[in-house]
Amino acid sequence: MSVLARDRRRWLVASCVSLGLFASALDTSVNVALPTIADAFETDISSLQWVIIAFVTTSTALGVSMGSAGDRFGLVRFFRLGLLTYALAMLLLGLAPNLVVLVGLRVLQGLASAAVLSVGPALIALSFPAGERGRALGLMGGTQAIGSVAAGFAGGVLIEAFGWPVIFLGRIPLLVAALLLALVVLRDERPQRSAPQTGSRFDLAGAVALSVAVGSLLVGLNLLRASGVGATPALLLLGSAVAAASIFVYVELRAPWPVLDLSLFRRRPFTAAFLTLLFNSLGAFTIWFVFPFFVADVLGRGVATLGFFLGLQGLCSAGSAPAGGWLADRVPPQRLVTAAAATVAAALLWTSTLDAGSSVVEASLPLALAGIGQGTLRAAARTLVFNNVPQERFGTASGALNLGGSMGLVLSVAAFTAFFAARLDGHTARLVGQGLSEAAAAAPAHVEAFRETFRLGALVVLLGVAASLLAWRPVSALRPG
Numbered sequence: 439m440s441v442l443a444r445d446r447r448r449w450l451v452a453s454c455v456s457l458g459l460f461a462s463a464l465d466t467s468v469n470v471a472l473p474t475i476a477d478a479f480e481t482d483i484s485s486l487q488w489v490i491i492a493f494v495t496t497s498t499a500l501g502v503s504m505g506s507a508g509d510r511f512g513l514v515r516f517f518r519l520g521l522l523t524y525a526l527a528m529l530l531l532g533l534a535p536n537l538v539v540l541v542g543l544r545v546l547q548g549l550a551s552a553a554v555l556s557v558g559p560a561l562i563a564l565s566f567p568a569g570e571r572g573r574a575l576g577l578m579g580g581t582q583a584i585g586s587v588a589a590g591f592a593g594g595v596l597i598e599a600f601g602w603p604v605i606f607l608g609r610i611p612l613l614v615a616a617l618l619l620a621l622v623v624l625r626d627e628r629p630q631r632s633a634p635q636t637g638s639r640f641d642l643a644g645a646v647a648l649s650v651a652v653g654s655l656l657v658g659l660n661l662l663r664a665s666g667v668g669a670t671p672a673l674l675l676l677g678s679a680v681a682a683a684s685i686f687v688y689v690e691l692r693a694p695w696p697v698l699d700l701s702l703f704r705r706r707p708f709t710a711a712f713l714t715l716l717f718n719s720l721g722a723f724t725i726w727f728v729f730p731f732f733v734a735d736v737l738g739r740g741v742a743t744l745g746f747f748l749g750l751q752g753l754c755s756a757g758s759a760p761a762g763g764w765l766a767d768r769v770p771p772q773r774l775v776t777a778a779a780a781t782v783a784a785a786l787l788w789t790s791t792l793d794a795g796s797s798v799v800e801a802s803l804p805l806a807l808a809g810i811g812q813g814t815l816r817a818a819a820r821t822l823v824f825n826n827v828p829q830e831r832f833g834t835a836s837g838a839l840n841l842g843g844s845m846g847l848v849l850s851v852a853a854f855t856a857f858f859a860a861r862l863d864g865h866t867a868r869l870v871g872q873g874l875s876e877a878a879a880a881a882p883a884h885v886e887a888f889r890e891t892f893r894l895g896a897l898v899v900l901l902g903v904a905a906s907l908l909a910w911r912p913v914s915a916l917r918p919g
Contacts, residue, residue, distance in 0.1 A: 450623040451565040452574045454616055455558040456581040458521055461612040462551055463585025465493070467593030467605040474602045479537045488541045491660050496548025497555070498844040499652040503645035504549075505556035505837025506697040510640050513557050513564065513833055514624045520553030521620060525613040532607035556837035561624065563824035563832050569767050571824060576763015576817035583756035583813060587749055644689045644697040651682035652841070659852045698838060699831060707772060707826035708835060710909035711819040712842045714779050717902030718815060719846025721895035722782050722808060724854050725751065729789070732888050733801075736794050736881055743798060747805055754809030762814030766821035772909035774818035779906055781811030783899040790892035793885050822909060854891055861887035 468489065476486050508516040527547040534540040559575060566574045589605075596604045658675030690696040702708045726748070733744045766774050785808035792801055820839065827835045865886045869879035 447623060448565045448574070450619070452562050452578060454619040454623055455517070455562050456578045457612060457616040457619065458517070458524075458554050459558055459578060459582045460585040461609045461616065462524070462554055463582045464589045464605075464609055464612075465551075466586045466589035467597075468493075470590065470593035471597050471602045471605050474597050475537075475540070478602060479540075481537050485537060487660070489537075489544055491657065492541045492544040493548045493551070494844070494848070495653050495656045496545045497551040498656060498841060498848070499649040500549055500552035501556045501840045501844070502648060502698050502834065502837035504553040505560065505833035505835070505840075506645070507640060508553070508557040508560065508833035509830055510695070512626050513561050514620070514626045516553050516833075517557045517561055517624065518617065518620050520550050520557060521613055521617040524550035524554060525610055525617065526550075528606045528610050528613065532603040552837075555840055557833050558836075559820055559824075560832035560836040563820075563836075564829060568825045572763040572766035572771065572817065572821035573760070574763065575820045575824070576760040576766070579759035579763070579813065579817050579820070580756045583752055583759060587752035587756060590745065590752070591749060641689070641693045641695060641697040644686060644693055647682050647686035647689055648697060651679050651686055652845075654679035654682060655845075656848050659848060663852050663855060698834060702827060702831065702835060702838070705826055706911055707822050707909040708838075710772065710906050711775060711823045712838060713905035713908075714775055714815070714902040715819055715839060716842040716846040717898050717905060718779055718782055718812065719843045720850045720853075721786065721846075721898030721902070722812060723847050723850035724786070724891055724895040725789070725805065725808060727851060728854060728858055728888065728891050729805075732792070732884065736884050736888070737796065737801065739798070746798075747802060750802055751805045751809035754806045755813035758810040758813035759817045762817035763821060765814070766818045771818045771822040771825065772906065775815060775822055775909065776903055776906040778811045778815035778818055779899060779903045782808055782815065783896045783903060785811060786892050786896035786899060790889045790896065792888075794881055854895065857894060858887050858891045861890050 472486055472489065475489065476482070504516060504520070524547065527543055527550055531540060531543045531547065534543055559578065562574050562578055563571050565571075593605060596608065600608075654675045658672045658679060661669055661672035661675065687700075690698060690700050703712075729747070730744050733739045733747065737743075762774065762778065785804045788804035788807065789801075792804075820836075823835050823839060824832060862883055865883035866876065866879050869883055870876055
């Protein structure tokens with residue numbers, strides 16, 4: 439094959455994966471559709487939350503297992519199967535007759551999403567050599583971010599025109615196109631396998647233990663947040679998560695070819711990227727669930743302004759991801775990971791300076807900076823990892839990175855919601871004790887709690903900056919394996 443033909447096929451692979459991830463990223467529109475779904479099925483918000491929980495829990499819990507299965511049985515096979523299952527799930531979800539069926543099918547969608555999101559980046563990394571894969575991974579990340587932004591902007595318009603099923607049925611043509619492209623351009627070019635990999639069964643026990651641990655943790659945290667610390671089911675689930683995690687570690691240390699090779703964490707670049715993404719998600723996700731209340735309750739702005747703020751952040755992330763990937767091919771990616779995480783921390787500190795008198799422009803600038811940092815960070819972190827792990831573990835590493843980011847997101851919602859509420863109550867009580875009425879104390883108390891929450895978020899992201907320094911040792915100095 440000529441160099442030109444090989445390059446063309448590589449970019450066709452990248453286009454195929456990006457199209458699949460773009461369709462997956464459109465799932466943000468489900469959040470927009472929740473009120474319409476509630477009206478259609480005559481249900482309440484407490485029941486409706488399972489539409490989100492079922493999908494996020496399944497996708498997160500199975501991500502590493504799907505990536506590992508792709509490494510074991512073929513990345514191309516699992517990516518095609520993921521796209522096919524995703525398209526089937528979209529069709530069935532669009533025809534769901536009631537909420538119970540809808541939630542059940544979201545589990546099927548989560549399984550397909552786990553395969554697509556874990557295996558897709560690994561396919562790109564396998565197709566491009568070091569020195570070129572950063573640009574491809576950055577373009578993939580940018581396409582994914584554009585999908586999330588497009589879902590937010592267009593979701594409401596489409597739902598109003600065609601009803602809630604359009605958020606599922608409308609993605610079928612994209613998934614079919616990605617599947618057809620996958621059948622034509624993807625080739626099963628597996629790297630040379632190690633002896634344990636070729637001679638061992640898939641680590642089903644490890645996969646089940648990890649899925650139970652992650653799933654129990656996510657559902658338990660959601661129940662705890664909704665029901666309070668004394669909720670018995672939530673505490674039982676959290677206990678089962680600890681038990682399953684212990685079993686998982688025990689199994690993995692003895693498996694000939696474990697579903698998550700814990701020796702990956704002996705590789706400083708992998709550990710640095712994993713921890714940096716985890717801490718970044720944990721700290722920066724405050725933008726998505728604390729900032730909206732600041733916009734409404736302190737700035738007095740409506741949904742349109744909030745949509746502008748979050749859309750701007752998403753567009754900046756989409757634009758910076760390709761640039762970050764391009765840079766990661768030209769400068770040491772570990773340096774870029776550190777710089778990008780520091781940028782996100784600076785953006786959160788900047789956000790913490792806002793108050794009731796801040797203008798739309800003043801509030802939008804730190805969000806734009808946060809978007810630039812996050813888009814660059816994801817592209818650089820993926821490049822760093824794929825440049826430093828064995829090719830036969832690309833799917834596993836990709837799934838692990840997704841797990842770190844998703845776990846940070848879920849923990850952020852649980853921890854920072856509680857922190858913000860506690861600080862808001864504390865500042866309100868202090869101001870009321872100083873003689874203000876509750877109405878007069880509401881805005882200044884909110885500002886103080888908002889500022890403290892974002893400062894804490896910045897501190898958490900700075901922990902990721904510190905973790906990224908683990909990768910600054912030259913690769914030649916790292917321990918093998």
